[in-house]
Amino acid sequence: MNIAFCINRLGLVGLGATLSSLIRNCSNKDGLRIWFLCANMSSRDKNQITKLLRTKKFCGTYNYIDFNPEQHFGVFASLHGDWTTYGRLLLADLIDVEQVLYLDSDLLIETDVCELQNFEFDGHILAAVGGGKFEYTLGNKFYLGKAGMSPETEYFNAGVLLLNLKLWKLKQVKNECFALAKQYQGELPSHDQSLLNIVCAGKFAKLPTSFNCQWEATQPKPQVADKMILHFIGSPKPWDPLGFMLHRGYNVWYQYYDSAWASYFGQLTLAELNRVWHIRRSYIRCILNRLRAKKAA
Numbered sequence: 363m364n365i366a367f368c369i370n371r372l373g374l375v376g377l378g379a380t381l382s383s384l385i386r387n388c389s390n391k392d393g394l395r396i397w398f399l400c401a402n403m404s405s406r407d408k409n410q411i412t413k414l415l416r417t418k419k420f421c422g423t424y425n426y427i428d429f430n431p432e433q434h435f436g437v438f439a440s441l442h443g444d445w446t447t448y449g450r451l452l453l454a455d456l457i458d459v460e461q462v463l464y465l466d467s468d469l470l471i472e473t474d475v476c477e478l479q480n481f482e483f484d485g486h487i488l489a490a491v492g493g494g495k496f497e498y499t500l501g502n503k504f505y506l507g508k509a510g511m512s513p514e515t516e517y518f519n520a521g522v523l524l525l526n527l528k529l530w531k532l533k534q535v536k537n538e539c540f541a542l543a544k545q546y547q548g549e550l551p552s553h554d555q556s557l558l559n560i561v562c563a564g565k566f567a568k569l570p571t572s573f574n575c576q577w578e579a580t581q582p583k584p585q586v587a588d589k590m591i592l593h594f595i596g597s598p599k600p601w602d603p604l605g606f607m608l609h610r611g612y613n614v615w616y617q618y619y620d621s622a623w624a625s626y627f628g629q630l631t632l633a634e635l636n637r638v639w640h641i642r643r644s645y646i647r648c649i650l651n652r653l654r655a656k657k658a659a
Contacts (some may be wrong), residue, residue: 363394363479364462368449370401370431372633375601376594377467378414378623379615384471385418386618387589393476394422397457401431401446410626417620427456438543439550442640448554450520451536454527461528466521468599470592470615473572482567483526487535488558489567490518491574496559501551505560508546515564520555521593522574524567535561579609579644580651597641598648603630608648 365384369377385391398411408426415424429452431445441447450464461483463475483489496505497513505511530536539557543550550556572587576595584590592614598605600615601624609615638645 363390363476364397364457364459365394365475366397366399366450366453366457366462366464367467368399368401368446368464369403369467370444370446371403371407372444372637373446373467374407374410375627376599377411378620378627379601379618380465380467380469380471381411381414382418382618382620383469384465384475385415385420387472387474388476389474390476392421394420396422396424397462398424398426399449399452399456400426400428401449403428410623414620414623417622429456435543437547439548439553441553442637450523450525451539451554451557453525454530454536457527459527462525464523464525466593468594469521470618473587473589473591478524478569481524483529484567485529486562486565486567487526487529487533488562489524489569490520491522491569491571492516492518492566493571494518499551501556504546504549504551505556508549509560511560511563517559517564518562518566519574519576519593519595520558521595522569522591523558524569577611579611579648582610583614597644601628603638604645608645608652
């Protein structure tokens with residue numbers, strides 16, 4: 363089974379637990395092929411990934427593919443000055459396989475991904491966990507107004523996607539996404555996730571709901587199933603500064619903590635301090651919520 367990640371240096375802190383949980387809970391580790399799309403990463407960073415895979419006794423195959431996100435997507439709206447997230451739009455060009463499970467690097471994978479081995483797409487370009495509607499999304503004014511989406515059309519989070527790369531190529535989905543990104547330059551509320559939802563317009567195959575269970579910092583653990591893919595959405599993440607105090611999923615995440623990985627990637631850099639500055643409002647909200655909860659108790 364093919365697994366793909368699009369990663370940069372900032373995303374590597376969370377990737378350690380994502381990989382550890384993926385391997386620990388997979389019933390056929392030898393059958394996994396992991397593809398890492400690396401945005402401006404050093405050979406030392408890649409060596410740390412290799413070291414972690416060996417430590418976890420991973421016996422499948424893995425490949426590193428370098429790409430420059432700014433070169434491909436620099437004219438599109440960035441996420442705090444970064445375009446790595448758009449990298450998944452290139453997977454059909456860079457990986458010669460028929461389908462691939464794309465995973466974000468802020469997940470805990472406590473279910474067996476091999477359950478998707480013989481998944482039927484039923485003519486769709488991708489499969490995702492649905493359940494949302496454009497009416498209630500972040501940026502709904504853009505979707506309903508400029509993009510012309512129906513309020514009742516189903517919307518998905520793109521942190522876990524099973525991509526039908528064969529059909530993706532046939533339908534030239536990348537070109538369609540690029541055209542939309544240029545049309546709505548600077549307006550996309552959720553970057554490439556917005557593009558994919560507009561392209562699909564509610565027509566996508568459905569993954570089991572347990573495959574993308576979203577967990578915000580101040581919320582209790584989702585109760586969707588016994589075994590889930592937990593998705594740490596929003597900020598701060600459990601591994602962010604003060605995450606051990608502010609994120610209610612910290613203890614669950616810590617079960618997959620690797621000390622060697624943390625010692626290498628857990629050090630504060632200028633880029634990470636810059637991220638903290640960008641998400642400062644999220645920190646303030648979390649702290650205020652904790653104070654209110656203590657006062658109410």
